[in-house]
Amino acid sequence: MHAVRRPWRNWLATGTVATAIALLPGTAAADWPPTDSQGGQTTGTRQGQALESKVSFSGSTNGSGGNKGKGFVAANNWTPPACWYEPRSPAEFQAAVEAFYNDTVNYPGQHSYAKTAVGQYRDIYKNGKYKNYNLDKAGQGAFWVAAYDPARRNDPAASACSDLPEWVPNGTPPPFRQAITPQILAEAAYSRISIPDSEVSLAPAANTKVNLPTWAWLDKGVFKPVSVTATLDAGGTTLSATVTATPQSMRLKPGTQDATLHPGSGECTINDGSIGAPFAAGSESQTPPCGVTYLRSSGSGTYPLQATVTWAVSWTSTNNAAPTQLPPGTFEGEPQNVTVQEIQAVTR
Known part of the structure; x- marks a missing residue:
């Protein structure tokens, strides 16, 4: 054969x-x-x-x-x-x-x-x-x-x-x-979820100093919940289920072990729709609610700082089926290259 x-x-x-x-x-x-x-x-x-x-x-x-x-x-x-x-x-x-x-x-x-x-x-x-x-x-x-x-x-x-x-x-x-069932439709819709590209804001951006805190945040005006609806219309049956993913927290990967994360767990939680807080003038010496402090220079290269956002997933359906919990999902953003330099002291 x-x-x-x-x-x-x-x-x-x-x-x-x-x-x-x-x-x-x-x-x-x-x-x-x-x-x-x-x-x-x-x-x-x-x-x-x-x-x-x-x-x-x-x-x-x-x-x-x-x-x-x-x-x-x-x-x-x-x-x-x-x-x-x-x-x-x-x-x-x-x-x-x-x-x-x-x-x-x-x-x-x-x-x-x-x-x-x-x-x-x-x-x-x-x-x-x-x-x-x-x-x-x-x-x-x-x-x-x-x-x-x-x-x-x-x-x-x-x-x-x-x-x-x-x-x-x-x-x-x-x-x-x-x-x-609506549950199966919701699970199928889950597989279609597309998270919009959104770069984490950094301050200082791209270029920072050793022992100087780098602030990181995601603005709620950019990072919003997303939804997908799955619909079956065949054989006289019409069902639909809508899955919604909502950002919950962000974890930073500084790209080197020579760094301190803020908070220490590395998990920045959502607050009033945003994650972290934008840097404000005069906050240089403060510890950011979300960020990283590099402890060593990147030398002639850079550190690839990466953010992974966890999204909670929920769903509803047209026949009001009792929702079974769906697992959270994660979205890993593109690394951002950060140059870390030593603070130069001037002596006389």
Whole structure:
């Protein structure tokens, strides 16, 4: 058997169709997708059409998801779900399955066993367990299908939802552990949070002296809460959840061990919407509420001072679901190069 290359797996990311193929006599999931005589993959032209989620996102989004956009990272290595189950109306489900079938059967060079397997899968919903995709029951229920977050289509976790689509009458709970809920929508929205670029203000800026306190602050007029809304509108179901990230504290990394942080914990907390306090004339000898005092010259180089802001994350939903707490996230800003010089004394 030819080796199977998997980049194509985004079409079958949740494993729904792969499971159907595996259930057929004499066919293993490892045999899918089929390969041509040279070992190359044969594919259809509608990759992801049937299984890509219908959840949409709006607000301060990074456009990519997976907690990778703009450097916003969830605490404790938490990750949102990569797949779940969503409703599709009979017409939506029919269109998806028929497109899958037509692409497989009509694609040049496709293996006969693949065509047979996909045909048998199609028959479950057209002429087998269900009749004509339950089109005569439109408005009475929906097919619940496995769907994957398009931002994580190549993530192995996207194959966790492998149950075949099932018809669920209105008012009946879907028989899937990961049937989409406001909580799942909130978690998916979390992965889209984009923190705006905002450089920490320093005084003195970029150039300071040994043992001279450097003040650091984030102005509340610049650093504000951000929100992302995830909405599902499919199969007669409309749900949405809005996630809001609010800055809570800032931790400074001075770029050298030869420094004293203010406060000593290094954690500057938020106060009235801002973190730290701007430097004011005449405060040179005072200890800043947030800042650093360098104890050694940077010589001919600089110290990379970096600030990491922790954001608290909360959410609400359209059906007033009781919110489950989401983990805080952190945003690590770009390092700022600080030159530290010795104070030159003049002697006579």
